[in-house]
Amino acid sequence: MSNEKNYKLIQGNEACVEGALAAGMKFFAGYPITPSTEVAEISAQKLPQVGGKFIQMEDEIASMAAIIGGSLAGLKSMTATSGPGFSLMQENLGYASIAEIPCVIVNVQRGGPSTGLPTSPAQGEVMQAKWGTHGDHPIIALTPNSVQETYEYTIKAFNLAEKYRTPVIMLMDETVGHMREKLTYKDPSEIEIIDRKKPTCKPDEYLAYKADEDMIPPMASFGEGYRYHVTGLTHDETGFPTNNNKISGELITRLVNKVEKNVDDMAYFEEYEMEDAEVVIIAFGGVSRSAKTAIDELRKSGKKVGLFRPITIWPMLEKQIDKVAEQAKEIYVAEMNLGQYFYEVDRIAGKKCPVKKINKVTGELITPNEIIEAVNGGK
Amino acid sequence: MSNEKNYKLIQGNEACVEGALAAGMKFFAGYPITPSTEVAEISAQKLPQVGGKFIQMEDEIASMAAIIGGSLAGLKSMTATSGPGFSLMQENLGYASIAEIPCVIVNVQRGGPSTGLPTSPAQGEVMQAKWGTHGDHPIIALTPNSVQETYEYTIKAFNLAEKYRTPVIMLMDETVGHMREKLTYKDPSEIEIIDRKKPTCKPDEYLAYKADEDMIPPMASFGEGYRYHVTGLTHDETGFPTNNNKISGELITRLVNKVEKNVDDMAYFEEYEMEDAEVVIIAFGGVSRSAKTAIDELRKSGKKVGLFRPITIWPMLEKQIDKVAEQAKEIYVAEMNLGQYFYEVDRIAGKKCPVKKINKVTGELITPNEIIEAVNGGK
Amino acid sequence: MNFSEMTEKYYRTDKLPHIWCPGCGHGTLLNTVVRAIDKLGLNKDEVCIVSGIGCSSRAPGYLDFNTLHTTHGRALAFATGIKHANPNLHVIVITGDGDASAIGGNHLIHAARRNIDITTICFNNNIYGMTGGQYSPTTPTGDFGTTAPYGNTDSTFDLCNLVQGAGATYVARGTAYHAQAMEKLVVNAISNKGFSFVEGLSLCPTYYGRKNKKGDAVKMHEFLKDNCIDKKVVDKKPEMGENKIIIGEMYNNPKPEYTENYKVVIDKFQK
Amino acid sequence: MNFSEMTEKYYRTDKLPHIWCPGCGHGTLLNTVVRAIDKLGLNKDEVCIVSGIGCSSRAPGYLDFNTLHTTHGRALAFATGIKHANPNLHVIVITGDGDASAIGGNHLIHAARRNIDITTICFNNNIYGMTGGQYSPTTPTGDFGTTAPYGNTDSTFDLCNLVQGAGATYVARGTAYHAQAMEKLVVNAISNKGFSFVEGLSLCPTYYGRKNKKGDAVKMHEFLKDNCIDKKVVDKKPEMGENKIIIGEMYNNPKPEYTENYKVVIDKFQK
Amino acid sequence: MFQRIEMRLSGSGGQGVILAAIIFADAALEDGLNAIQTQSYGPEARGGASKAEVIISKDEIKYPKVVKNDILLSLTQKSYDKYIASLDKDGILVVDESVDVKEDVPYKVYKLPILSTAIDKIGTHMVANIVSVGVLYAIMGEGVINIETLKSSISNRVPPVTVEKNIRAFEEGIKLIRG
Amino acid sequence: MFQRIEMRLSGSGGQGVILAAIIFADAALEDGLNAIQTQSYGPEARGGASKAEVIISKDEIKYPKVVKNDILLSLTQKSYDKYIASLDKDGILVVDESVDVKEDVPYKVYKLPILSTAIDKIGTHMVANIVSVGVLYAIMGEGVINIETLKSSISNRVPPVTVEKNIRAFEEGIKLIRG
Amino acid sequence: MAKNKKSLVLNVESCKGCNICIAFCPKKVLELKNDKCVIARPDDCINCGMCELRCPDNAIYLVGGNKDE
């Protein structure tokens, strides 16, 4: 941002790093994988310039572990990966959830399963983002659809991670990660930055996992004088393991509730041509742009079509989807997978109106035409 | 089974091995983890006795990889794990899906997330079993609720794996894995055994990934003279990688369809007191036994309550759940998690009747009383 | 400081007694680590102990430092993040043979390769204790475990050889019996600016001992006493090393450290 | 058999030309492997080639054997399953420096420890080629990669040392330039009944070469020619090894093999 | 006549209460009854309180855990303290003589020298669990499980070289009740 | 006047068509237009056909990929064969002279010595992409992007030491159209 | 010497009765009673510290004595 003009043509992946730096990222650990590699490469280049640390780990398991370590040591931390690496990160992602470690995980989705189509876009990890690790746990996941949004929502991802002490997933797709578009930088003074809540008590009074009213415990960094214990075992307020059934149940419930009950605080979404929409397309990420073009076309032929675009893809925007269902005669969920977000939309909206799927797993972005045809009853 | 009597008091985990051996398991690779370790221990003991191979791998990633290798070399293969290890197996589980390698993965669920409550029962991996690996992929998962069923459905798990060339998950919980009950062995002549379909063509005509009408390609073992290529990249009928969008889309669609479209062939479930049930409890694994006791009690007080118990938990028994919804005035989904199977039941049945949750994540089995209270409006 | 004061100062006494079985070697080894830290006079707020999962990995919970009990096998990857983020911390990893060398083998060799300033103490009891006695990569060939009912057919890892081959700059082996020597090795390991590895031969009377008819904890201590010999002795008289376990300092060869190398890069931009 | 017949016999010629860039060392190394297999007269139906993910790991797809292209880093774990299930197969793993030693390091050291009869050929180009030039565990310190824009601050793995420390019974290093010598090392490696590791120094003109101003493929071959020296020479005249890359046989010391050890257990029950 | 019995056997880890429970379940099967045996482990169970449950029933056993605890065995104070609250008011408590028990309780209490019998009569505390089996058998009476079945179940489940010792322990247990 | 242009630039990997596309997108931004640039990679793209797309528009660009391909550049036969079908019938095709093209086509065809201009005039095939930028600029005319903006975009995006060469290449490209 | 002699302390709560200190005490000062260590012959103790050095549970230790020693 030392350049005078405040905009630049850059890739989504680069915008992600710019957002992270704007949010205060000081630590990145990762392992290269297409199509997310630029996030690591640009972090490697920019972090030392701001006194931050980059490290290339031996694999994705270690990368996820290292950012948890980095965060515990007090630095805002991020990693980036794609499908296969995201699968490998799941165990330690669950650790971050239960140990309440703020961190951001970027997953630039490519064609799966397995090695699949490494250089093609897909949205096959919508459900994995929520359910990929074992056991019940909280997850926040955001899906930008442009370079600008990638920048802005990466900042928000850090803010949510810090505020709620939880891992936040930037669930991108190759389309957004690799496209180049204009990014307009924000003035630092305009950017809201949230830092983790620190303990105000004396070290010997610190109960590391005693939540305040807001369900979130203050977090000290290792080395600050608050010597405490962190574990992935079910633990009590002190942070030490317990087998007490009541406490165990309360812990898991609190963890999930601190996200689920605060959904309104993180409910990002866009409505496009929704005022009078009778047919509603629900789409996110790259596909939502196809949907907009399709809607523009469909509107020309007189169809009242609108878009509801969740940016916060987890937790589920139940209230908003329910409202859409109230209004819509028909909902289409368009995704580059065989139907994932569809299931939750169908569950919530299906009670009020028919919900249909538009899917594609060929490694290409769904086109506006495919949406138009689907809406026109073409399929 | 060399003992004269054909029954024995054994643990669920041991019954799982007995079932696997009855089905023809000849290869087990694993890494110890509570509460599944007995499956490995007993396999280590029994396999060499039947000329089979056990190997303790360096971790769960390697274990999953090794059973794929074992299966490709022609042996019926299994691994067993619990939550943390199940998370680690996800990447290679996706590989087994796309490369269509028959194998059985036992997950004896314990309290999560992360290390959680290692010795306590839970059902926190219902969704992970389906969505844990990246990208769209097929999954079959079975949930026994007794020692006898563990034996019988492990046999079925092998049969389904072999028939559909796909990984099959035995989704057990600690309650079932560690309880001791009577197992009545079946006479080998009574046991239906399905082996993978072999190619009948000449080696140079073999297209390793060309599916027959039934959507399943015949499978040769490495070393049998059919030299072919296996990859986790999206591939064509020959098994070699392709970026062709149409072929890629067709592959993933076929993989998912070979399971989803054959759901009737693998739809195992039990109905208990369902004839006149107005209130239906949906429960599986250990919890379904609490539900039965609860139903017996509730029936005594005149409540018309029944149980629908999916044994096949994936693919989703849409038809059966829909039928339940037709009949029920109210459905309760009781699970040792914060609500997972609930989402799919709510999606399917919620259009026709209210669906409610009964959840518990304290590391204890839901009690009959808790179900009774919930049904009686206690919560 | 006497042992009692040491306990008061460094242990979380309200968490004691620890979960370890009677006679478990882990307790004795943990004391050597505590005494080494005391000897070096490290500031408690600047010490960070990280572990994975296993009986041995329960150690940090009992110590009054910044303590982190992670996932199985991953302690060194977490520790690497901590150390890289805050090089002022003294990061010590306490791990088991399974945790460090089975599931955690990759992180072990890479931490060694990077020569990052982390001290790893591996409580090696030749068995997976926590999960009930399965053989581990260090279980001697032929020995029994619940997953080696006919005797272990695997070859045995020599962990010191492994980490030395991977690039560690300080490598040593001690035992629970040779507690004073062990303490010195840990002192040297922590003092080494780089990746240090100390294998502490422990004992698990409950599983390894019972499965292999090695007798009780006392017998197992006696085994260590009778079967170990110091490297310095063997270096002079190689024949004395036959059929013995070599203990002592295996390798000590400092080279540039990871976080210091990285600091050079950062410093370029700080002018 | 001449090179043309060799290609016809062992390659899937309809898959050629392979995806490798002009001058990529992987092609030359792959030919050495094919010639070694030919020399040993192995039955094609009994040869199984397994790889992970990476440019190097694309090799099996071009070869007319039982071929398996697995997930990144896991080739040896899949291969272990195959070999244990069917010890009659000659199992050869072709892997890259990243695949084998970064993400796959744990499987590498454990296959070595078990001494399972698998031959691993690592095409080491000091870079992650497939993903576009990030530094790898074998990238020399100071060299550049897209993730080492200021020069690599990591220490470098000596893969031969690593696998020897882990327990491999045959360890060697060859290069794409020294193709005939490489072929012999592969012959010896496959002949060893146990875990064998051959590091083949490859070259990636596209990324490593360009990033590090090492010139084109020819220049990089010349570098190998000028900077490598055989271990036998160095063993005699150590001073000649200074600042050189040592190639040749590093270690050759057979010991009991994994599947054979296991067979003893099975055989107990087969009477 | 009995329809269903829910037993909880507790003690410290290593006292073998799980084996005792298995022996009951095993024998019940042989006698044509339904039986289920469960236990609770803790990661910290080493040396801590250990608990095993057996349900023996003429009907199918659905819910596998003890609800109405008919018989509670506690070999240690710790385990008594932990589980006594769940004993049914019409139930039976069996404790080692070393355990301090509450007075004025609705259930029936047997306070017996189980541990010392094992040591004094058989020469090892290792068989206290089998002494307990004898005690519990004698309390329940023939109506539930046949003595011979129980003996053969013991013989099948203990290490071969200790069969004789254990059978004696069982009989000493019976004597503690029947004298 | 133009509202939106959708360009597809194709060639073999290494010919720098992506950079050419970026330069257009970059310049468009500077001129206050909207622009988006995408490309398709293949794992096997090394040496294979490479494709970059740019959309320049006065309106917001939603769907980011080319739908109505107004301008297609193909520097190689392979890439021409692969992408020609998608060219709009009212579109413009620009190919290197080495490419065989179909006759009797609705779209306009420019067959130009792009590669040889790069080699002969600038002395390296490396600048063929920038020659192409010149060609395409000249075909589109000032109405779309300003020549100075384009030049400064070139200067910013190529390696500093090659700026002068590339500007000359750009001008040679213009000459191929304007003479 | 006498004035500098340290006294031996046993923390019964912590002792798990593993027998190690007892076996390795050169002066047979200690005994096992009811699965716990007992300081049977305190006067025989020569303050060698072997017991505290090897006790896995910090259950036995020497206190007092001459700090300079």
Place this chain on the structure above:
Amino acid sequence: MAKNKKSLVLNVESCKGCNICIAFCPKKVLELKNDKCVIARPDDCINCGMCELRCPDNAIYLVGGNKDE
């Protein structure tokens, strides 16, 4: 010798023009033309096999000649 001389074959489709064979041919038999190898002076070839040995693409090789050699 002449009767045993092998002939040099270039598979143009496979050749990627990497220049390796050309650079390492001791007799300068080969040249690069239009990004492909060309056998410019076949008669100078001494059948040393260096080209085929180092070609990464099996694009150049010797055939024929005396099998026994």
